[in-house]
Amino acid sequence: MNTTSIEKFIEGIPKAELHLHIEGTFEPELMFEIAKRNNKTIKYSSVEELKEAYSFNNLQEFLDIYYAGANVLIEEQDFYDLTWAYLTKVHQQNVVHVEIFFDPQTHTDRGVSFDTVIKGIYRALEDGEEQLGISFKLIMSFLRHLDEASAFKTLEQALPFKKWISAVGLDSSEVGNPPSKFERVFAKAREEGFITVAHAGEEGPSEYIWEALDLLKVTRIDHGNRCLDDDSLVKQLVEIQMPLTVCPLSNLELKVVTNLKDHPIAKMLDLGLLATVNSDDPAYFGGYMNENYLGITRALNLSKHQITELAKNSFKASWLSDQKKRDMIAQIDTYFQNN
Ligand SMILES: Nc1ncnc2[nH]cnc12
Numbered sequence: 602m603n604t605t606s607i608e609k610f611i612e613g614i615p616k617a618e619l620h621l622h623i624e625g626t627f628e629p630e631l632m633f634e635i636a637k638r639n640n641k642t643i644k645y646s647s648v649e650e651l652k653e654a655y656s657f658n659n660l661q662e663f664l665d666i667y668y669a670g671a672n673v674l675i676e677e678q679d680f681y682d683l684t685w686a687y688l689t690k691v692h693q694q695n696v697v698h699v700e701i702f703f704d705p706q707t708h709t710d711r712g713v714s715f716d717t718v719i720k721g722i723y724r725a726l727e728d729g730e731e732q733l734g735i736s737f738k739l740i741m742s743f744l745r746h747l748d749e750a751s752a753f754k755t756l757e758q759a760l761p762f763k764k765w766i767s768a769v770g771l772d773s774s775e776v777g778n779p780p781s782k783f784e785r786v787f788a789k790a791r792e793e794g795f796i797t798v799a800h801a802g803e804e805g806p807s808e809y810i811w812e813a814l815d816l817l818k819v820t821r822i823d824h825g826n827r828c829l830d831d832d833s834l835v836k837q838l839v840e841i842q843m844p845l846t847v848c849p850l851s852n853l854e855l856k857v858v859t860n861l862k863d864h865p866i867a868k869m870l871d872l873g874l875l876a877t878v879n880s881d882d883p884a885y886f887g888g889y890m891n892e893n894y895l896g897i898t899r900a901l902n903l904s905k906h907q908i909t910e911l912a913k914n915s916f917k918a919s920w921l922s923d924q925k926k927r928d929m930i931a932q933i934d935t936y937f938q939n940n
Pocket residue numbers: 622625660667772773774800803851881882
């Protein structure tokens with residue numbers, strides 16, 4: 602009997618999150634707490650006033666506030682607390698595997714050491730695995746508005762922590778900073794054994810997705826919405842089953858779509874694209890994983906079968922072992938049959 606409500610169905614289904622910026626999980630309450638203990642000032646006088654500033658017309662307006670928020674993170678324990686808060690939150694949402702981004706340049710550029718950042722994040726991820734059963738991978742993302750030299754320097758800083766970092770990524774202001782700007786950095790990263798991913802086609806054109814594939818040799822495209830402008834690109838993405846880590850509430854808040862009813866994720870599934878649901882920067886966009894699933898489910902009237910496909914895709918597109926992927930897919934199929 603499939604009588605479970607759609608809300609409960611979404612809550613209970615096992616999920617993996619593949620597109621999440623740890624700095625984007627910084628909830629206002631924790632921000633004020635950490636600012637206080639570090640004697641840092643925040644431009645806003647209260648949690649409420651800060652939340653009111655969360656209204657964005659585009660990616661850049663969001664990034665300005667996001668980088669300002671990250672300024673109060675100083676000590677290793679701050680990065681631990683930030684990461685731990687995220688893990689306990691998504692644990693309650695049946696997220697069992699996470700592959701998360703961190704942006705080292707956001708911190709090293711203001712004098713916080715690479716070691717401090719990664720040690721705090723990693724220790725929390727290890728505790729999350731042990732205490733909450735959430736497996737994880739870590740992705741180091743380069744800020745594309747900065748230059749190639751800064752990215753190379755960051756890659757150097759990452760080498761002693763190679764065992765902790767699975768992949769490198771590319772984020773921040775997309776338009777005007779094409780993947781080609783980082784072709785040589787990504788070549789070096791691949792030589793060093795890192796997997797590569799890149800944000801592409803969020804605000805930028807479909808050509809940037811081609812560049813991410815051809816020049817950066819990515820194994821996933823983060824966002825990828827604009828692929829739908831180019832039929833030959835869609836055909837290619839379907840053929841190679843290139844995962845797209847799609848972020849519905851982020852797309853709504855950053856005006857990539859004007860209404861969730863216009864969100865392309867159902868169309869992506871229909872076309873045979875390997876689309877997944879993710880939260881991007883949940884503290885800023887009004888929801889974690891389940892709120893993203895629920896938002897598109899209500900707006901697009903998704904069926905339990907479509908939700909099941911999206912959850913299975915999240916494991917297919919992950920970097921878990923093939924055996925673990927098969928186990929999770931079987932578990933989700935059983936869940937679908939019973940709910
Ligand atoms: N949605 C997004 N796009 C690009 N860079 C980001 N950094 C954090 N969130 C981002």
